[in-house]
Amino acid sequence: MAVLNRRVLPRLKRAVFNLRLPALSVALLLAACATTVSPPPGEQLPGLPGKPSAPAAPGMPGAPSVSSTEQEALRALVGMQDRLYRVAAPLLVNNTDLCRSHARNLLGFTAKNRYSYSADFTNAAQTLLGLGDRLQVVGVLPGGGAARAGVRRGDELVAVDDKPMPEGENAERQAAAILAPLVTGRTKVKMTVLRNGSSQTLTVPLTYACAYGIELGNTDNVTAYADGHRALITRGMLNYAASDEELAYVLAKELAHNALSHASRQRMNSTIGGIIDNLVRMHPDMSTMAGLAGVRPMPEDLDAMADKLSLYMLARAGYNIDRVAPFWQRLASQYPASVLNSYTAMHPSTAKRIAAMEKALKDIKTKQAAKRPLLP
Template sequence: MRAFLRHALLAATRQDARKGVLLPAALLMAACATPVPPPSDGLPPSEPSRPAPAPSQPAPSVSAEQQALQAMVSLQDRLYRVAAPLLVNNTDLCKKNARNLLGFTAKNRYSYSNEFTGAAQKSLGLDDRLQVMGVLAGGGAARAGVRHGDVLLAVEDKNLPKGETAERDAASILAPMMSGRSSIAMTVLRDGSRVALNVPLTYACAFGIELGNTENVIAYSDGHRVLVTRGMLNAVRTDDELAFVLAKEMAHNALSHATKQRTSATIGGIIDNLTRIRPDMSAMSGMAGLRPMPQDLDAMADKLSLYMLARAGYDIDLAIPFWQRMASQVPATVLNGYTALHPSINYRIAAMEKTIKDIRAKQARKKPLLP
């Protein structure tokens, strides 16, 4: 069972788990439910006026699939939560990648691969209909009152689809509506009643945020998506450190580095592979067909990422110690690790030191945080 859970921990990509289409950047997956302990009667064990409590009922068994799905959702929730401020506060820095979003994710039980559809129904309460899984704090959907658990019925008087292709079909309905307007009228089912909502659109960087099913400490960006592996999530100690990794890869995307290096297709294939339930790790040997990032491009991404982090409220003073620790813990000799793809650590640190000084000076003078 443990081996199964390790392999089944993460959702697949387009082949294995279709992503939430209502927020293309895949922000804010629902967190796992926390079991609630039975209430206490407040009396000591020897209290004579109370009869002995009835034996507690055994907890319902949880399948391996349910455990795997809950673990996956928990990891994704953290990843999307940390990414959210970076995506919504940096539209000036990712202009060509910014667009209107609805500001929430929605899924149904078919959003997961076949072996998880039952677990999605039991653990997450999903059925054939699209249901809101997470709402972007401070976004238009949150202001309009969209809630976790809302079942999507209609948008602009068009009924939303159900079933196995619901996400893809909903995307085809919603995509034409996302430009040329500031809000969208929606109808949801909440507690058995139909609720009409007018949802203001949220303008944000529309980078896909993916979770990689490997213990390798690494992250990738293909121009449109950012992938952070389970190994990297285990290596970072705080949300700020996770934000450093996300911002760096978002900066590579914003600067079109994969296109300039002609690696978009290769990295895209790596991301597709690593988000499968059982990735082909034989394809990940050595450098997986990639060359180390040139130091000038890497430093450019470091500079832009620090501005992104500052605008999103993360502590940029912790960035340099983190990258130094990463270079020590996962040195360039680990070919399928982060430093092997980003080896110019001293050059990068010098660029980061200068950038942090520039950002602090602009903050002191209350100048716009633009590179």
Template sequence: MVRQHVSRTCASRSVAALVMVAASVLSGCTTYTVRPADTASEPVVARTVNQDQNVVTAKMATAREELGQMVALQDRLYRIAAPLLINNADLCRSQARNLLGFTAKNRYSYSGEYVDAATAVLNYGDRLEVASVLAGSGAAKAGLKQGDILLEAGGKPLPTGPNAETQAAAILGPLASNSKTLNLMVERKNTNVPLKLPVTRACAFKIDIGNADTINAYSDGQRVLITRGMVNFAQTDEAIAYVLAKDMAHNILGHAAITRSAYTVGGIIDNLVAIRPDTSLLIGSAGVKPMPQELDGAADRLSLYMVARAGYSTAGARAFWQRLATQYPATVLNGYTANHPGVSYRLSVIDKTVADIRSKQSSNKPLIP
């Protein structure tokens, strides 16, 4: 009985301790070696341990693959969004802020088995590392690089360990708001490197990838989320820019507040940013009411100006939105067209706006909507 109890303990530890490094879990179990008097039972014990080892290894492999894919998609969104955020600061009105132009993470920016996946895939430890640098930002111009380890900001040591990301934001935010430049000390290849970052005026919208294969995008007044499914459908950077700009425009125009959907959409975004969201919450319309066509048309108009000002072409906008509505009509619940059903009205607004933009571009007039 004692031998059986020890074996079960080892098995349960392997399954429950997925948040630990896989090698540590496995070695921890193998220290409880059971040598039963009845040698016939030995293969059973070995088989149980091996099965648990396989479960842990498979879980870790899956976590690494999922995390790698998510980070690659997020990096792509940042790159596409950069000119939309920076070149349209004046259109964002009160939602423009002084930004430093980079994000920083450590292994504790993730949860569960992804803590160890972040170490294995991204080489993250306890210290904050630069995860992305916004193209065209002051951080990019100052030479900040992905992988730089943050040491000090404005002469203040930056935190490490759990909650470091949140604690650092509390230090960096006021520094960016109250000065035109930020003195930053980073470690790069084991050498301390001082940098002077000019702050960047930009639309202060958080851009997120949604971990779902539904074809949709959401905005709650402060954030913009585009699903993995929408990225795969859009395919090109230009088409993704159409989607991002459209939801930025909804935020600028205050449509989440007007339609009283900020709380509902905010909950959807909170769910979809998880690496493994609860997709059952997306059944049906997920509580989202269709956007009135007049509001949608206003967002289409503003978004196309934002796209043009960011250096993207508006020529393919009509074809993209029409293709989306054709392949995923309003009858496809929890799809983009179901939430934005005024397709004919929107296409007419897009046609007129693209013509207006071309006219202003040809006569060198400012692209002001």
């Protein structure tokens, strides 16, 4: 995002905070099946914003008037969501052997319309992103079935297996309900899309992947949460991660907690699920986030297990794992356990974690050198 002057920046921050933060859920339209956790009342089902082709140009007929602050706010949110999607995708696709019962058939794309944003930003979504009433493909999973079948950003969804796709305010929720049974026990589906005004029919092979929801938290606290079905990365953590690789370290750790059912083992599903529901809202209730917000610190043995599994997930996804331990050491140094609501406060056993990482790193390198399967 371009550098802004001191008068514009505060307005932009307020505008971003006023956006409802839809989840980046590869378990919904991208996955074509809903997770067992429903969105909060009044929230749209999530999708992935992108930059579809041929948006309506400001000032042209049919393009609503949108302030520059609204446009910058939407660009900022789109950028954060797009980054999360890009980093999460290889982790979800390459770790079906490790995510156990959460692996599902996916369509391999996400779709949104202008109602995927709060009412104040529907005009901005139409003007800036070219979104209308019909669901439009805004993210295609690289290497997935949809990409191989030729699905493109900007394609408008007309029908799937001859079932008309819904339009309007509740289109995402209704589409998820329609698509979920269509991918069960199937290897491919037939899709009809509208591209540049012409109707096209595509046969889309389904993609098998981990169906965890990936969500963006509306807080500057540098932390992350996993409730067994979803992984939430806060805006603060997203900004702290200096590279996509560092962001992948955090995402993999939370996905590992989910794969190992750690929230269930601690009986924290409901508590953490409530925190995630709160932090994805337009105006999170931060009064409930005092201290650890009811979350018990992760026991060192469970944390070490998740760190080990996360390294395997990262290696299988093609990420460089040599700098994982230094990243967590730096985070613990800058945000120690004494900083409440920080990641380290909920994961205090840094020394034990680092030891587990170093051991796992050696095991993975040995298996890679011997060309053995990367399984813990």
